Amino acid sequence: MAPKASEISTPIREQRHTGYKPVPPVRFRPGPATIAFVSFVCLLIGLLFLALQIRTIFSDQLKQEYSGLVLEGIERAESARTVVRVRQQQADNSNAESGRAEQSADYRQARINLAARLASLAALVNASPSAAPRIPQSALSPDANLDDTDTLLAVQSVYWRAQRNHDSTDARTRITRVASTLIVLSALVFGALITALGMYAKRTRQLAGESHKFEYAALHDAMTGLPNRRKLFATLAETAAAVSRNPARRKMAVFYIDLDGFKQINDSLGHRVGDEFLIAVSRRFRQTVRVVDVVARFGGDEFVVLIREFSTNAELDAIAQRLIDCVRQTDEQMGVGFVRASIGIASFPDPVRDYHQLVAVADETMYQVKRNGKNGYAFATRTT
Structure with a gap:
């Protein structure tokens, strides 16, 4: 059954008779202390973020330096491999027995030097904490297959160049983030300072106005407004x-x-x-x-x-x-x-x-x- 109009209007009439008025919503007005606290928390969060980013930037720089050392080792190994190739061609082209023996000795020494270069490179690559392709122990022998050595050096060169480029890009990205964060923090601090100064000036004006009212009341008659x-x-x-x-x-x-x-x-x-x-x-x-x-x-x-x-x-x-x-x-x-x-x-x-x-x-x-x-x-x- 639908309610009657008189039943619906009863609460309204009761509100009118009792003088009930809805309570207006309370508006939150932050004071200088609240703004200062929020700004301080935001500043701490920003500084923590900056610290983490700077730490990561240093880590990326160390990774880039490590990649540079590996690439230098690869270049030295490739130079030694080139010498082996030259010595091998010279030994193949020599006609005299004495010359061939001498070229064979040079070739052998070149293979030994290449193995030493590869051993130095393996010490760097295999000690890397990243998931870099490892250099097997068999590739460090002076008698290792040269084609396998060429493939190994090519793979290592491609990987470590890509790793260095990735670390460099990541460092630049983080530096940009640091710069942006510094700008945001500067704006935050400046804005908080301006807001606090504005609120302080407003409070000062209010206090000055109240002080003027009190001074006026102390020097004038309350009823007539004349000086006392x-x-x-x-x-x-x-x-x-x-x-x-x-x-x-x-x-x-x-x-x-x-x-x-x-x-x-x-x-x-x-x-x-x-x-x-x-x-x-x-x-x-x-x-x-x-x-x-x-x-x-x-x-x-x-x-x-x-x-x-x-x-x-x-x-x-x-x-x-x-x-x-x-x-x-x-x-x-x-x-x-x-x-x-x-x-x-x-x-x-x-x-x-x-x-x-x-x-x-x-x-x-x-x-x-x-x-x-x-x-x-x-x-x-x-x-x-």
Whole structure:
């Protein structure tokens, strides 16, 4: 009986209800250590193959030298056989008894020399580890049949020349293999090195990126993205050093901003609305000053703005008014209706002569504004 459609679709519906998702296949991504290990194993195998091939090449060279010695022995025996042939013809052509006897003696000596050559050749041939045709003991006698000697020398010459040619060809083939293996191993080592360097560079970039993220997180406020106290004071010291080199022409200032009434947002509207307000006003602060200036969240609802260079207090007046407007506009946009800003301003080197005291003096000045009615700004008059 065929299953019903509802029965077939039940597992699918169960998967949808249970939220089951197929597990994606795990992809193997080799690291530098794995690549180095595989390359090392391949290198060892290649070196072992090279060692075997080189050993065989040396063996082939020894075989070629042995074949050359045998062929030299064959040539010497063939030379001795030629002398025997000449002496035999001379003895046959001699007419005088004395001449014939002398030629017979020369012929006999030539046969003895031929037998000695054949004995030397037999010592080489019969000692060969290869399956070479052996030279029988009967062929070493001075009285051996010369036709059999000619046949023996011809057979030995053909065999050992073929053996030498075979060994030479085999050696050339193995040398080619060695050269090819060296090229492959060089490419393998070079490729592994390039791959390892590439992966190392990638890891280095990743670590540098992570390090940059950690450094950024250590120097910036997590919620607003503004620089924190640590970043502020580092920039303050850097700017003060530049101002100190030319105090007659350069001045810097710090604005300490406190949001009046902000606590009521958290109490009445909740911390989520308070966080949204801080993020929005931070963005406005950042947009209302120059790129080179620094807007930092000092803590809670307090902000510090570092003006890295200005000429007159009129410029600071305009900046302070824009910062107050930023708070008012954010308050109106979010429909809060009671958040404003009190700002204290301190400048270096006049009237504050120690830049380490800039933030503290600006903070004191901000509290003076609060005591005088809030929602305004004032310049510090204290000199340190």
